[in-house]
Amino acid sequence: MNIGEVASHSSVSAKTIRYYESIGLIAPARRTASGYRTYDEKDVQTLRFIHHARNLGFSVKDVAMLLDLWRDQKRASAHVKALAMAHIAAVDRKIEELQKMRDTLLDLTHHCHGDDRPDCPILDGLAGEP
Amino acid sequence: MNIGEVASHSSVSAKTIRYYESIGLIAPARRTASGYRTYDEKDVQTLRFIHHARNLGFSVKDVAMLLDLWRDQKRASAHVKALAMAHIAAVDRKIEELQKMRDTLLDLTHHCHGDDRPDCPILDGLAGEP
DNA sequence: GTTGACCTTCCAGCTTGTGGAACGCTTATC
DNA sequence: GATAAGCGTTCCACAAGCTGGAAGGTCAAC
Numbered sequence: 663m664n665i666g667e668v669a670s671h672s673s674v675s676a677k678t679i680r681y682y683e684s685i686g687l688i689a690p691a692r693r694t695a696s697g698y699r700t701y702d703e704k705d706v707q708t709l710r711f712i713h714h715a716r717n718l719g720f721s722v723k724d725v726a727m728l729l730d731l732w733r734d735q736k737r738a739s740a741h742v743k744a745l746a747m748a749h750i751a752a753v754d755r756k757i758e759e760l761q762k763m764r765d766t767l768l769d770l771t772h773h774c775h776g777d778d779r780p781d782c783p784i785l786d787g788l789a790g791e792p
Numbered sequence: 793m794n795i796g797e798v799a800s801h802s803s804v805s806a807k808t809i810r811y812y813e814s815i816g817l818i819a820p821a822r823r824t825a826s827g828y829r830t831y832d833e834k835d836v837q838t839l840r841f842i843h844h845a846r847n848l849g850f851s852v853k854d855v856a857m858l859l860d861l862w863r864d865q866k867r868a869s870a871h872v873k874a875l876a877m878a879h880i881a882a883v884d885r886k887i888e889e890l891q892k893m894r895d896t897l898l899d900l901t902h903h904c905h906g907d908d909r910p911d912c913p914i915l916d917g918l919a920g921e922p
Numbered sequence: 923g924t925t926g927a928c929c930t931t932c933c934a935g936c937t938t939g940t941g942g943a944a945c946g947c948t949t950a951t952c
Numbered sequence: 953g954a955t956a957a958g959c960g961t962t963c964c965a966c967a968a969g970c971t972g973g974a975a976g977g978t979c980a981a982c
Contacts, residue, residue: 707919710919711918711919714917714918714919714920715918717893718893718896718897718918719890719893728915728918731912731915732915732918732919734910735910736910737910737912738907738908738909738910739904739905739906739907739908739909739910739911739912739914740905740906740907740908742904742906742912742914742915743901743904743905743906743912743914744906746897746900746901746904746914747901749897750894750897750898750901753890753893753894753897754894756890757887757890757891757894760849760883760886760887760890761887763847763848763849763883764880764883764884764887766848767848767876767879767880767883768880770876771873771876771877771880774869774872774873774876775869775870775873776869776870776872776873776874777868777869777870778868778869778870779868779869780864780865780866780867780868780869781869782861782867782869782872782873784869784872784873784876785858785861785862785872787844788841788844788845788848788858788862789837789840789841789844789862790844
């Protein structure tokens with residue numbers, strides 16, 4: 663398989679596949695005599711794994727660790743679970759942070775007329791002390 | 793006021809103030825004969841405004857627009873409100889996205905023993921089709 | 923005059939790709 | 953055999969929003 667084909671089978675763009683290779687997330691691909699990268703079904707599986715993990719918000723570094731664990735037949739599932747739970751905690755913190763922002767923003771906007779007059783509690787809120 | 797003092801009064805670091813100046817978010821500061829930047833109380837207010845807006849998740853571009861509106865005595869509050877509501881919508885989308893991630897992650901981790909055995913539904917889930 | 927705390931500029935790096943230029947390879951068609 | 957479309961290649965630059973650090977100038981106190 664050429665890079666384009668593996669890209670369409672894995673939902674990872676050719677550009678991104680090359681990028682992943684450049685940062686060492688995936689091993690350098692075999693090459694044809696003319697320099698084209700070639701891939702097999704196993705590579706597609708790996709890229710799908712990466713795609714799923716990235717979609718769940720794991721960092722590229724985390725994905726590298728998950729890939730190592732995935733390939734390690736002697737792994738302890740506790741190790742994977744710990745990684746996942748740490749990530750969940752980070753996602754939760756992020757959600758909370760965003761919800762606080764949202765609440766404050768809603769509060770400010772609810773007090774703003776939103777007409778053609780200039781007085782605006784949103785700007786006042788941003789300018790104010792708290 | 794030197795940059796350090798204005799930094800401590802505004803909760804924006806000296807480094808970041810220089811950065812904001814470099815990207816044009818704030819006007820170039822006046823300088824002393826020896827080249828030190830000097831600031832007044834108005835600059836502190838502006839930096840506080842920026843700090844609050846950034847804390848609410850507004851992009852630097854949005855902050856630039858908000859600053860323009862803040863300084864425009866003839867603004868329509870509707871304009872500000874529209875900006876804020878668009879931002880709230882973006883925050884809501886982000887929260888939803890994170891909650892979906894979280895739900896999937898929780899689902900995967902709940903099925904994982906988390907012991908010293910290798911079988912792991914988390915890795916299976918990442919590898920799987922869906 | 924010397925120390926230490928400040929200030930200056932500039933360059934590099936963080937993260938995760940994406941866009942584009944310039945050029946080579948493959949395959950089909952004329 | 954020539955040519956064109958559609959692949960592939962590399963490399964450089966940019967995105968956001970800072971932060972760290974190096975090398976050096978300034979200011980106030982002792």
